[in-house]
Amino acid sequence: MKEYKVVDWKMGFSKNNEKxxxxxxxxxxxxxxxxxxxxxxxxxxFERDKNR
Incomplete structure (x- = not known):
């Protein structure tokens, strides 16, 4: 069985790729x-196995 996570990533003015x-x-x-x-x-x- 899979579980999922949704993340809203906040972009900034600098170092976006690093963040x-x-x-x-x-x-x-x-x-x-x-x-x-x-x-x-x-x-x-994101996705991962629930029974890991």
């Missing part, structure tokens, strides 16, 4: 995998 990378790495360490990044809304959808 995005940090966000993605933080969730990856928790076992989350990106399945969608919506550019127009800066929304990231």
């Amino acid at each position: 995005l990378e940090d966000t993605l790495n933080t969730y990856a360490k928790q076992g989350w995998r990106v399945i969608n990044i919506a550019e127009s809304t800066t929304r990231i959808v």
Whole structure:
């Protein structure tokens, strides 16, 4: 079974790529995998196995 998490990522005026990378790495360490990044809304959808 899968579980999902939706995160609204806030863009700033500087270091956007670094902040995005940090966000993605933080969730990856928790076992989350990106399945969608919506550019127009800066929304990231993550997925992971619930019984991990």
